[in-house]
Amino acid sequence: MQRSKIKEILTQKKPDDEVLVQGWVKTRRSSKSVTFVQITDGSTLQDLQIVVDETNPGHDAAATLTTGCSVSVQGVLVESPGQGQKFEIQANTLTVLGESDPDSYPLQKKRHSPEFLREIAHLRPRTNTFGAMARVRNSLAYAIHTFFQERGFQFIQTPIITASDAEGAGSMFQVTTLNLNDVPKDNGAVKHEDDFFGRPTFLTVSGQLEAEIFAMALSDVYTFGPTFRAENSNTSRHLAEFWMVEPEVAFCQLDGLSELAEDFLKRLCSHVLANCLEDMEFFNKWYDNSTISTLDSIANSQFERLTYTEAVDLLKKSSQTFEYPVDWGIDLQSEHERYLTETMIQRPVIVTDYPKDIKAFYMRLNDDGETVRAMDVLVPRIGEIIGGSQREERREILEGRMNESGISHDEYSWYLDLRSYGTVPHSGFGLGFERTVQFITGVSNIRDVIPFPRTPKSAEF
Numbered sequence: 001m002q003r004s005k006i007k008e009i010l011t012q013k014k015p016d017d018e019v020l021v022q023g024w025v026k027t028r029r030s031s032k033s034v035t036f037v038q039i040t041d042g043s044t045l046q047d048l049q050i051v052v053d054e055t056n057p058g059h060d061a062a063a064t065l066t067t068g069c070s071v072s073v074q075g076v077l078v079e080s081p082g083q084g085q086k087f088e089i090q091a092n093t094l095t096v097l098g099e100s101d102p103d104s105y106p107l108q109k110k111r112h113s114p115e116f117l118r119e120i121a122h123l124r125p126r127t128n129t130f131g132a133m134a135r136v137r138n139s140l141a142y143a144i145h146t147f148f149q150e151r152g153f154q155f156i157q158t159p160i161i162t163a164s165d166a167e168g169a170g171s172m173f174q175v176t177t178l179n180l181n182d183v184p185k186d187n188g189a190v191k192h193e194d195d196f197f198g199r200p201t202f203l204t205v206s207g208q209l210e211a212e213i214f215a216m217a218l219s220d221v222y223t224f225g226p227t228f229r230a231e232n233s234n235t236s237r238h239l240a241e242f243w244m245v246e247p248e249v250a251f252c253q254l255d256g257l258s259e260l261a262e263d264f265l266k267r268l269c270s271h272v273l274a275n276c277l278e279d280m281e282f283f284n285k286w287y288d289n290s291t292i293s294t295l296d297s298i299a300n301s302q303f304e305r306l307t308y309t310e311a312v313d314l315l316k317k318s319s320q321t322f323e324y325p326v327d328w329g330i331d332l333q334s335e336h337e338r339y340l341t342e343t344m345i346q347r348p349v350i351v352t353d354y355p356k357d358i359k360a361f362y363m364r365l366n367d368d369g370e371t372v373r374a375m376d377v378l379v380p381r382i383g384e385i386i387g388g389s390q391r392e393e394r395r396e397i398l399e400g401r402m403n404e405s406g407i408s409h410d411e412y413s414w415y416l417d418l419r420s421y422g423t424v425p426h427s428g429f430g431l432g433f434e435r436t437v438q439f440i441t442g443v444s445n446i447r448d449v450i451p452f453p454r455t456p457k458s459a460e461f
């Protein structure tokens with residue numbers, strides 16, 4: 001007989017159907033004549049109750065089941081008299097597949113702290129929170145691909161090992177096979193020609209520059225993959241390894257890009273509400289009781305648009321005191337971003353036209369010579385969720401910006417070539433996948449929305 005998942009049983013089966021179901025025990029209650037076992041298989045937040053009565057040959061085994069055991073049950077579906085459950089299974093056979101020592105199994109029925117659960121990242125997927133998180137992540141990944149596929153974007157796979165520092169921020173992990181205990185040197189300098197690739201290489205911080213290459217041939221492309229940053233930021237919104245979605249659009253200026261970003265975020269919000277409501281209700285109940293109403297309102301709101309200069313003016317006029325004082329030219333800190341979107345505007349804000357000195361070299365220079373066509377999307381609770389820009393498509397101006405930033409023309413000759421052979425206006429952005437999951441679920445720490453978080457001094461599992 002073929003195994004049915006609990007989700008399938010609850011949505012597609014009817015009373016008297018015979019089913020085979022397999023999963024892990026959450027709880028067990030036994031009386032003299034009957035044992036009730038709640039099992040889960042991760043296909044849904046809901047457990048399924050198995051009823052094993054004393055005439056069943058498997059009853060003795062059932063009566064000793066403890067949390068975490070794995071079982072295989074064949075039986076008949078009956079409508080459940082219990083509250084909140086549609087069905088239970090009257091077991092015909094119950095087999096224990098794997099035992100679980102109750103003295104050492106770390107997951108108890110009580111609520112565990114997120115810090116404790118991070119230490120047992122191999123078992124936390126079995127908790128309600130982590131199961132719900134994994135299903136929401138999965139559903140969001142699906143929505144990301146369908147959003148772009150429906151619009152005719154091509155999914156491009158950009159390299160993970162790279163020689164270029166796309167963001168020019170210098171926070172890259174180096175990739176090397178050199179023996180760190182005996183690094184080959186020439187007059188004190190590392191002999192990179194002895195390294196695997198014959199040159200210094202790094203884990204990518206962004207697929208953007210390579211995505212631009214493909215946008216200059218296929219027009220509309222996107223990447224969706226892991227990116228790496230060796231920033232020593234121990235905050236609830238930074239990871240050293242995170243996933244990023246990066247669309248790159250040819251023949252598109254900043255206004256078109258900000259519309260794409262707004263449509264995209266709204267679509268992700270409405271998708272999870274339509275497809276993960278049960279899991280979202282769980283987050284709404286246990287994590288942040290404004291989660292669902294926020295998503296609803298975002299799916300239907302109009303994002304505010306402000307220039308950086310307007311945003312700075314607004315912040316300076318506010319009575320709020322910030323840890324970092326606001327002045328034209330500063331990089332907006334998370335406290336400023338959140339105050340703008342949460343308190344002042346109370347919905348998502350798209351801030352554009354930042355000072356060139358605080359942004360990457362590839363952003364298009366405005367006519368004022370001081371600002372660039374950058375765009376950050378800020379949302380309540382998170383701050384920056386998307387960063388992007390119109391790209392500098394004029395070769396001489398790009399060369400000038402590279403000189404200012406100390407970037408070698410030789411190393412980026414391929415990037416400059418794109419501006420010599422059929423250059424076009426083009427724009428793109430990056431959406432932080434984990435920040436999106438954080439925003440959508442209301443889970444406060446980014447370490448709890450990725451299966452295996454990598455942060456400074458922590459790379460377990």
Ligand code: 4AD
Nearest residue numbers: 206208238239242246385386387388428429430432
């Ligand atoms: O603003 P960022 O640095 O933009 C880029 O990397 C551009 N190359 C994207 C592009 O135009 N194609 O990063 C984009 C987003 C941020 O808005 C944030 O959501 C997320 O990536 N992000 C991080 N998420 C988790 N941990 C970190 N350390 C992050 N750094 C950035």
Ligand code: MG
Nearest residue numbers: 376384386387
């Ligand atoms: Mg940014």
